Amino acid sequence: MRLTRPMLALTGAVAALALTGCGSGGDGGDEVPPTATGSLEHLAAEVECEPNMQTDADTIRQALCKKGGEKYVLATFATDRGQREWLNTAKDYGGYYLVGRKWVAVGHEDVVSDLRTRLGGTVEQGTDHSGMNHGGGSDDGGSGDGGGHAGHHG
Numbered sequence: 395m396r397l398t399r400p401m402l403a404l405t406g407a408v409a410a411l412a413l414t415g416c417g418s419g420g421d422g423g424d425e426v427p428p429t430a431t432g433s434l435e436h437l438a439a440e441v442e443c444e445p446n447m448q449t450d451a452d453t454i455r456q457a458l459c460k461k462g463g464e465k466y467v468l469a470t471f472a473t474d475r476g477q478r479e480w481l482n483t484a485k486d487y488g489g490y491y492l493v494g495r496k497w498v499a500v501g502h503e504d505v506v507s508d509l510r511t512r513l514g515g516t517v518e519q520g521t522d523h524s525g526m527n528h529g530g531g532s533d534d535g536g537s538g539d540g541g542g543h544a545g546h547h548g
Contacts, residue, residue, distance in 0.1 A: 466501030
């Protein structure tokens with residue numbers, strides 16, 4: 395058998411995962427399944443959600459789901475690029491994002507963590523604006539006079 399570059403890369407990745415102990419937590423409490431794939435309906439069925447469809451377009455399908463008293467958004471995308479562009483914009487609003495191949499679930503941290511145990515994926519966190527000075531203060535290198543936000547002064 396002749397080894398090609400893709401086979402070597404795959405072998406190297408498998409070896410790296412084995413060496414780092416990926417997937418072997420011991421107690422099995424935090425195991426993450428392989429990342430789910432499929433339509434919005436398929437993903438919703440995996441997490442026992444009856445999706446309340448909000449957007450049904452060629453590029454994105456988006457639905458609201460409920461888990462107990464909490465709601466979360468489940469979205470699927472036609473392309474990887476469309477998904478990344480959506481995520482880059484959405485993450486400016488904060489929150490927690492469970493990201494799979496051409497799908498995203500958005501909700502509170504505990505909801506996203508629970509969904510990850512059933513859908514796999516990677517958790518990404520949006521920008522935290524809670525500690526930011528929205529008045530354009532002196533931390534922006536300016537004079538501390540409010541920056542370019544004219545009209546906010548009483």
